[in-house]
Amino acid sequence: MAARILIAEDEPYIVESLRFLLGREGHSVESVNDGAAVQARLETYKPDLLILDIMLPEMTGFEVLRRVRESEITKALPVLVLSAKGQESDQQRMADLAANDFVMKPFSNRDLINRVTALLPAKTLAGSGQAPAAVEAPMSSDRE
Amino acid sequence: MAEISTGQRIRELRQHRGIAQSLLAEQVDISPSYLNLIEKDKRKIGGALLHRLAQRLEVSPAQLSGVEDASLVRDLVDIARVLSFDGLDEAIAGRLVAQAPDWGQAMVTLFQRYKDASETATALSDRLSQDPQLRELSHAVLTQISSIRSFAEILKDVPDLPQDERAHFSGIIASQADRLGLSAREMIALLEGNPGDEIERSQAASAVHEVEDLVNAQRNHLxxxxxxxxxxxxxxxxxxxxxxxxxxxxxxxxxxxxxxxxxxxxxxxxxxxxxxxxxxxxxxxxxxxxxxxxxxxxxxxxxxxxxxxxxxxxxxxxxxxxxxxxxxxxxxxxxxxxxxxxxxxxxxxxxxxxxxxxxxxxxxxxxxxxxxxTLRRPGAEGIPFAYLRSDPAGNISKPYSLPGLRMPRLGGACPLWAVYAAFAEPHKTVAQFAAMPTGERFLFVARRVAKGAQAAGAAPAAYSIMLACEASYANRLVYGDPFTGGREATVTPVGFTCRTCSRQNCGQRAQAGILQRA
Structure with a gap:
């Protein structure tokens, strides 16, 4: 079965391209365009993966991720952060908040799909998954 | 390479302009049957006749012979290499240029804008980390670049994309490119110092490339x-x-x-x-x-x-x-x-x-x-030379290519080229007999020069200037003398750029070669 992926990104064209790419991989995709809407949608949509932009209106990606990790329901949710070149300090902050991986803008489609695939729980790829699930340990803050 | 032949081009242009074959033949002083053979590609043409036909058909000789298309194809292949687009080979680029040269040119222009904006954004990263407004703008620029890149990759990677979706995605690329220009300017204008200078410089990079194209199209001879x-x-x-x-x-x-x-x-x-x-x-x-x-x-x-x-x-x-x-x-x-x-x-x-x-x-x-x-007058031609200028950091300017010897402009050249060695020998003309991995050989002649006033305290700008010609001309140049007689010891194995070079064990390799992945 396909994975369910939530995209938190306020740039509509990035969302459109990600929808197209992930759709071609067989995943179902929903999106929110501000940080404040993420938590509520996580609870209703129950995604297998969150793709999270750092710079979101209403609530920054940092705050979103902090809340994701604090919530019992979503604390183990795999999170792929969209970061921007030249903002390495942001990556460190996101790593401290246990983001699972980063994709730097501008990204290549192939790299993004590879990272998404690597983060998805095996059962969503194997075709048996039903419920939102977690991966093992999120990335720790002392990563290289 | 472009698939439309010179003969087809002549026929299409003639028909487009509504000129009868016999009339055109008369105007360029050849027989109608000879023109017919040319149009069917049964006779090759060049020199004065090509010029006369081009003049009568109101195009440049380079346009007529396909040299311009070939240059565009090489630009597209360069871009594919720089962006590591595997699988986009010269034949595909050739078909695109042959069928839709305007789209090919649009992709080159788009890439230049992408590259300018990308370089600007990266160079400003230190500043951005301290300035929230600039951070936000930088994020916007990189996001716009991301959409452009992502949709461009989709257009390339998904051959069966329906026509309406292809047009929609192309439209997004165009609109994002416009927004990118505005964002980049807004970002630069926020900088301290002299924002006017920054804007001028960023605009200048694309302008210079456009002029280089124009000069190349004239084959550097007016x-x-x-x-x-x-x-x-x-x-x-x-x-x-x-x-x-x-x-x-x-x-x-x-x-x-x-x-x-x-x-x-x-x-x-x-x-x-x-x-x-x-x-x-x-x-x-x-x-x-x-x-x-x-x-x-x-x-x-x-x-x-x-x-x-x-x-x-x-x-x-x-x-x-x-x-x-x-x-x-x-x-x-x-x-x-x-x-x-x-x-x-x-x-x-x-x-x-x-x-x-x-x-x-x-x-x-x-x-x-x-x-x-510039010594390219038909009938009184000098040796055909390619030309390149580099500063000590490897930034290239004024590249002029020859068929078969492409001077890079979208990145540095092979670090083993004489153009760089000349910086180490300021008062000497450095000659090099260079062998490409593909077997072609060229004579490179370079020298470091200083430009600008020689006043006390003022540092003149330093450049290295290089001329390059095919090895077969080496005996006509004084610089070729040390290499005559086929002494293999005097040949320097070089590449074109690291990305496109297949040589193993090169001590100067700066980037992995894409040709080694296969």
């Missing part, structure tokens, strides 16, 4: 400028007593154009702008001053011709037109100071020894080297 320069030279030398060309230029500027040339200290320039006065730097080398005066004179003499060239559709805006005016005035100055026929004869006589040519014609190494690349 016959009517040569004629005009020869004519003017004769007239002013006769009118002003057959003295030195410099004296004649000064006298002609004053009597015909009411322009007085005045030498001043470099730092006094800003306060001394007045009409009818052309300032030259007292501390500049004599060859530079002479060239500067020639450029000013030719800019005035050939104002209309230069304007006409600067109106070319390839140039997207006033920035590019300004760069073009200067480039063409430079060309005309070279044609005036180094007249075609005597210069070509001397070049052959001295076996292209640039020091002797510099002495004989009172020019700098760079002026002489550049002039040598």
């Amino acid at each position: 016959p009517h400028f040569e004629t005009a320069a020869d004519d003017l030279r004769r007239r002013i030398l006769a009118a002003h007593g057959e003295g030195s060309i410099t004296a004649a230029m000064l006298a002609h500027l004053e009597t015909k154009h009411d322009v007085e040339v005045r030498q001043v200290e470099g730092d006094a320039f800003e306060g001394l702008v007045e009409e009818g006065v052309h300032l030259v730097d007292l501390a500049a080398p004599r060859t530079a001053t002479r060239f500067d005066i020639a450029r000013r004179l030719m800019a005035m003499e050939l104002r209309e011709e230069i304007e006409e060239l600067a109106r070319n559709d390839r140039l997207s805006g006033e920035d590019a037109r300004q760069v073009a005016r200067r480039a063409f005035a430079n060309y005309a100055a070279g044609a005036l100071l180094f007249p075609y026929v005597p210069f070509l004869e001397a070049a052959e006589h001295y076996r292209y020894d640039m020091d002797r040519l510099a002495q004989r014609f009172d020019g700098s190494f760079e002026q002489i080297a550049h002039r040598l690349t």
